[in-house]
Amino acid sequence: MIGQDAGCCPVLSAAPLGEDQAAELAKVFKALGDPVRLRLMSMIASRGEGGEVCVCELTPAFDLSQPTISHHLKLLRQAGLIDCERRGTWVYYWVLPGVLDRLAAFLTAPQPAGAGA
Amino acid sequence: MIGQDAGCCPVLSAAPLGEDQAAELAKVFKALGDPVRLRLMSMIASRGEGGEVCVCELTPAFDLSQPTISHHLKLLRQAGLIDCERRGTWVYYWVLPGVLDRLAAFLTAPQPAGAGA
Numbered sequence: 699m700i701g702q703d704a705g706c707c708p709v710l711s712a713a714p715l716g717e718d719q720a721a722e723l724a725k726v727f728k729a730l731g732d733p734v735r736l737r738l739m740s741m742i743a744s745r746g747e748g749g750e751v752c753v754c755e756l757t758p759a760f761d762l763s764q765p766t767i768s769h770h771l772k773l774l775r776q777a778g779l780i781d782c783e784r785r786g787t788w789v790y791y792w793v794l795p796g797v798l799d800r801l802a803a804f805l806t807a808p809q810p811a812g813a814g815a
Numbered sequence: 816m817i818g819q820d821a822g823c824c825p826v827l828s829a830a831p832l833g834e835d836q837a838a839e840l841a842k843v844f845k846a847l848g849d850p851v852r853l854r855l856m857s858m859i860a861s862r863g864e865g866g867e868v869c870v871c872e873l874t875p876a877f878d879l880s881q882p883t884i885s886h887h888l889k890l891l892r893q894a895g896l897i898d899c900e901r902r903g904t905w906v907y908y909w910v911l912p913g914v915l916d917r918l919a920a921f922l923t924a925p926q927p928a929g930a931g932a
């Protein structure tokens with residue numbers, strides 16, 4: 699759960715990460731460390747803030763079974779990247795607000811004071 | 816090799832990632848998806864742009880053998896995140912310039928035209 703439970707806003711290059719922070723953040727990167735999950739994440743995120751995607755639109759993009767796709771989506775959800783809701787026959791997925799920006803901020807080098815860029 | 820060989824500057828939420836881009840980028844996230852590697856990366860990155868760290872300073876921070884640490888460093892190097900050079904007895908590691916900023920840019924949501932923030 700980046701930037702929520704695990705101590706607000708660590709920055710990778712600000713100071714050596716503690717063990718607990720590293721363990722929490724490694725889960726998020728591990729979730730993104732698979733081509734199928736990264737494509738799923740991209741398909742969901744490209745709907746924009748507040749957008750969502752039906753699982754019925756995700757599955758046809760892959761040469762994988764529905765249960766396999768659902769498993770990958772579950773791992774993304776467990777990492778705190780997405781959430782979902784069932785409505786009728788289908789489950790709808792969206793990116794949790796701010797999570798990608800917080801992850802980007804974690805990776806961004808702190809700007810030295812007075813830096814021009 | 817983020818943002819270098821694999822087609823410049825994909826953005827996760829701009830459009831669904833292609834298979835090749837996803838495969839390349841997943842390697843980078845997978846490398847960061849381990850608590851030990853994330854702490855190593857943080858220790859190296861916190862030296863700042865142009866900074867480097869002797870492996871002899873990295874190993875004592877972990878309750879792991881030197882070969883295990885070297886293996887984790889090798890995976891970070893293979894992912895295109897760091898590079899190293901042997902000088903005399905020791906190997907010195909540094910973060911490849913711009914790699915973290917490119918990864919952050921990949922994760923950052925595109926700002927809608929005219930957005931205030």
